[in-house]
Amino acid sequence: MSKNDFGLIGLAVMGQNLVLNVASRGFNVSVYNRTTATTKEFLEGPAENTTIQGFDELKDFVDSLSRPRKIMLLVKSTAANDINDRDAVDKVIEQLIPLLEKGDLVIDGGNSYYIHSERRSKELLSQGLLFIGTGVSGGEEGALKGPAIMPGGPSESWEIIRPVFESIAAKVGGEPCVTLLGPGGAGHYVKMVHNGIEYGDMQLICEAYNIFKYVGFTPQELADVFTEWNDSELESYLIQITSKIFGEKDDESGEAIVDMILDRAGQKGTGRWTVMSAAENGVVISTINAAVEARILSSMKDQRVNASNQLSGPNEEELKSQLPSKEELVKKVKDALHASKIISYAQGLDLLKKVGENHSWNLNLGEIAKIWRGGCIIRASFLNRITEAYDRNPQLENLMLDDYFNDILKKSQSNWREIVVMAIKLGIPAPAFTASLGYYDSYRSDRLPANLLQAQRDFFGAHTYERVDKPRGEFFHTDWPDVIED
Numbered sequence: 195m196s197k198n199d200f201g202l203i204g205l206a207v208m209g210q211n212l213v214l215n216v217a218s219r220g221f222n223v224s225v226y227n228r229t230t231a232t233t234k235e236f237l238e239g240p241a242e243n244t245t246i247q248g249f250d251e252l253k254d255f256v257d258s259l260s261r262p263r264k265i266m267l268l269v270k271s272t273a274a275n276d277i278n279d280r281d282a283v284d285k286v287i288e289q290l291i292p293l294l295e296k297g298d299l300v301i302d303g304g305n306s307y308y309i310h311s312e313r314r315s316k317e318l319l320s321q322g323l324l325f326i327g328t329g330v331s332g333g334e335e336g337a338l339k340g341p342a343i344m345p346g347g348p349s350e351s352w353e354i355i356r357p358v359f360e361s362i363a364a365k366v367g368g369e370p371c372v373t374l375l376g377p378g379g380a381g382h383y384v385k386m387v388h389n390g391i392e393y394g395d396m397q398l399i400c401e402a403y404n405i406f407k408y409v410g411f412t413p414q415e416l417a418d419v420f421t422e423w424n425d426s427e428l429e430s431y432l433i434q435i436t437s438k439i440f441g442e443k444d445d446e447s448g449e450a451i452v453d454m455i456l457d458r459a460g461q462k463g464t465g466r467w468t469v470m471s472a473a474e475n476g477v478v479i480s481t482i483n484a485a486v487e488a489r490i491l492s493s494m495k496d497q498r499v500n501a502s503n504q505l506s507g508p509n510e511e512e513l514k515s516q517l518p519s520k521e522e523l524v525k526k527v528k529d530a531l532h533a534s535k536i537i538s539y540a541q542g543l544d545l546l547k548k549v550g551e552n553h554s555w556n557l558n559l560g561e562i563a564k565i566w567r568g569g570c571i572i573r574a575s576f577l578n579r580i581t582e583a584y585d586r587n588p589q590l591e592n593l594m595l596d597d598y599f600n601d602i603l604k605k606s607q608s609n610w611r612e613i614v615v616m617a618i619k620l621g622i623p624a625p626a627f628t629a630s631l632g633y634y635d636s637y638r639s640d641r642l643p644a645n646l647l648q649a650q651r652d653f654f655g656a657h658t659y660e661r662v663d664k665p666r667g668e669f670f671h672t673d674w675p676d677v678i679e680d
Contacts, residue, residue, distance in 0.1 A: 196276040196525040197260035198222040198247060200358055203286060204268035205232050208530065210240055211338035212303070212330070212362070217244045219446040226246075236550055256293040262324070265290065265353055266673055278309070287314065296322035297602040299354050301345075303328045306676030308346075308379030308386060315347060324351040327378075329385020331570035332364065340364035342570035343372035344388070344562075346381025346555075364569025371565040376555030383471075383549060384562055387542050390482045391466030392571050393461075394538030397485035402527050403436075405613065417441040419524055428532060429490050430574030459492040468545070477548050479541040480611050480633045481534065482673055484625040507621035517616070529609035533632035534603060534673035539580065540593035541633065581660040594637065603634065633639075 198221075202213045205227040223246045225231045233248040241248075241529070247253035256263065272281040290300065300318060302311060302325070310329030325347055332341030343363050345352060349623040352374040364371040365644040375381050406416055407412055420437035424573050425432070437626055444451045465486040472479040500648045520527065550557030564582035568572055583596035616632050617624035638640065649672075658669040 196222070197266070198224045199260060200224070201226070201255060201259045201263065201265040202264065202268065204226070204270075205236050206257065206268065206270075207334050208330075208337050210236055211334050212266075212341070213246060214240060214244065215338050215340070215362045217241075217246050218356060219358075221358060221361070222247075224255055228254060229290055252289055253293055256290065261298070262354055263294060264301070264358065265299065266301040266328075268303050269289050271304050271310070273385055281310075283310070284314070287318070291318075291321060291323070294323055297324065299324040299326065299351055300321040301326045301355060302382075303326055303330050304384035304386070305329075305389075305462060306382050307467055308553075309348065309380045311379040316668070324348065324354070325355040326351045326355060326363075327382040328359075329381050331385065331388055331566075331572075333571065334631075336364065336569045336571075340371070340502055340569050342388075342565050342568060342573070344381045344384045344565065345372065346375050346377065346379055346383070348377060349374065363565075364573075366568040368566070371568045371570070373561055373565055376553075376557055377561065378553065378555070380550070380553070380555040380557065383553075383555075384557070385545065385562050386464050386467050386471070387546050388566065388570060388572060389464035389544040390479065390486075390545075391538055392432075393465040393468075393485040393489070394626060395430075395535065395572055397488050398481075398531055398534050398538065398630075399432060399436055400488075401617075401624045401627050402531050405527055405617060405624070408525070408620065409514075409520070409523060411520065413440045415454060415520075423528060426528075427576065428528065428535075428574075429464075430576065431571060432574075437564045456495070457492055458495050459484070459489040461489045468542075471549065472541075472545050475545070475548050475552065475610070477541070477545045478633060478636075479545055480629040481626050483558035484629040485538075488623075489624055506621060510620060525610040526613050529606035530627055533606040533634075534627050535576070536593065536599050536602060536622070537630035537633055538626075539576075540599075543580070543593055547608065558584075558588075559590075560588070561661045569580045592637070594634070635642055 200216055200221050201224040202209055202228050205225060213223055213225055225233060225236070225246060225248050233250065237246065237248045247258060249258060259265065267286055269283050269286055271283050283304060283306060286302060300323060302314065306327060306401060308327070315325040315327065326345050327347065330337065332340050340363055343359050345359065357374045359368040363370040365371070375384050403416065413581045417437050417440035420433055420440060424433045424437055439452055440450065442451045446456045447454060452510065465482065465540035468484050468534060469479065469486050517523065544560065546557055560581045563577045563584070567577045579598055580593065583593060583598060584590055586596065590596055594603060610631060614627050617627065648659040652659050652671060653674045656671055658671050660666060660668060661670055
């Protein structure tokens, strides 16, 4: 009896759609799920007219696969940040190990923290087994029709799974949106930062919406604005689905569905991981951080409702008379969104650059942008420009310094500043717009007030400082006057 080409463990919706994708490309597939009823429902439902084979026993599942076995796990990770934490992914791997043979490949396709991928790779390698930690982006639809895939691991592992991944990945210009990103945890790290950028993108869009809503745009007007934007340089999956959202009616109330949804956002942890990693590595990602904090603040619904009745804001009536026309406002917000989007990506790519260097992953930022062009949540034509920027200068220090993006920031700057000021004056929360502009102004400043900060640190803690009139790397201390009396 012939053996199957590919095995998948974990039949939640993402797993089901991905394995249907694999089977549709001509590969023979085996599936296993801890809950056998789920396997049965899948085989009798979505997989009914396919050649997909399901197994109730893990051993039978493993035995059904050709060597070297290619087994992908889509199991929810519950581990925190500690490298020693072991979770459901580890438990499945531990059950698999006695059933595998030297050279077999285990693929973790869930949202695992990258340090766990580093650990798992070493643990499996010590037993003669191969491992790839793989980020998969595109949601349920992307998994079925073609996701962006971000694998990290040894080249030997990549060559084994490459035919499958290149076949199922989204295609842009005939090129599959997948490539080996680097060893160890590189794949999951890139996916984590992708999600951080996604947080920034989504929050910026939400802030644009909030400004429009404040001045009285109807859902249909908003749908029209975002439809128009999706035919411009802002074209992206997120802009596209936003236009669709505004046009959707609630069956129960007849109102726009967006107005019936509670303003309380969830998050799965990848944004928080991105912020933590940036802090650990000394990289500023203020736009992404603002987006993460905005979700946290949204979860404080009861507190916000209470505060809205106690804390005062500006005199809105006086200020509303100074607002531009709706047509003018659309142009100004578009510029603010475009400029802030550049900042969000610049920050995310800066983090990838720094951590990639620290881990010797040799990350190719242009290639990463290229595989993000299709399948994933942040897919956009904008990413072609990022690839071009790194093609022009592979050593580009910051995306903002590329001529193309620098020119956009120059042209957008006036409207960008006007929107941030308008939001502040009106009391409209726009933390990501504001953080983006703050980052831009700080980055372009040849002198910051950190000299005073260093003086303060030296005053209370003798932390020393460098001098403008002395070589860098020489440190000095001042005997400051006492301020606490005996």
